[in-house]
Amino acid sequence: MCFCGDPCKMERSDEEDTYRRRYWMCANWAFDPPEKAIIRGELEPPPLCDFEEWIDTEVKPEDRAHLEGCKEFDREIERRIALRKKEEEERKAKIEEERARIAALNKVEREIKLARAKRAKAAL
Numbered sequence: 001m002c003f004c005g006d007p008c009k010m011e012r013s014d015e016e017d018t019y020r021r022r023y024w025m026c027a028n029w030a031f032d033p034p035e036k037a038i039i040r041g042e043l044e045p046p047p048l049c050d051f052e053e054w055i056d057t058e059v060k061p062e063d064r065a066h067l068e069g070c071k072e073f074d075r076e077i078e079r080r081i082a083l084r085k086k087e088e089e090e091r092k093a094k095i096e097e098e099r100a101r102i103a104a105l106n107k108v109e110r111e112i113k114l115a116r117a118k119r120a121k122a123a124l
Contacts, residue, residue, distance in 0.1 A: 002026040004049040018054075022064040026051040 002008050026049035059067075099111045 002049055002051045004028060006049070008051070014065065019059050019067045021059055021072065024053045024054040024055060
């Protein structure tokens with residue numbers, strides 16, 4: 001039981017320095033009623049209580065290893081995203097370069113045709 005008289009509940013930490021350590025906390029500490037009950041006005045939040053007490057004194061080695069694995073996975077995902085972004089930028093640059101090259105060739109062809117047409121007209 002908590003100091004406020006309500007039952008406590010056990011939770012696990014998600015913080016990096018206390019990852020997966022268990023602790024007791026007052027059920028009123030993180031009161032989160034269903035959204036429908038709030039909309040209907042049926043619930044009033046109970047008095048908030050800040051009782052917390054650690055059960056585990058340190059992070060277990062397997063939990064620390066799991067956390068490190070998660071961090072490594074996140075780094076790998078970020079690396080892959082950066083690589084894909086770079087490849088996409090290079091692909092777009094290559095397409096733009098190809099379009100510019102084709103536009104330049106078309107311009108030269110038009111100028112050649114215009115020059116031929118002028119010579120043909122002058123020869124008549």
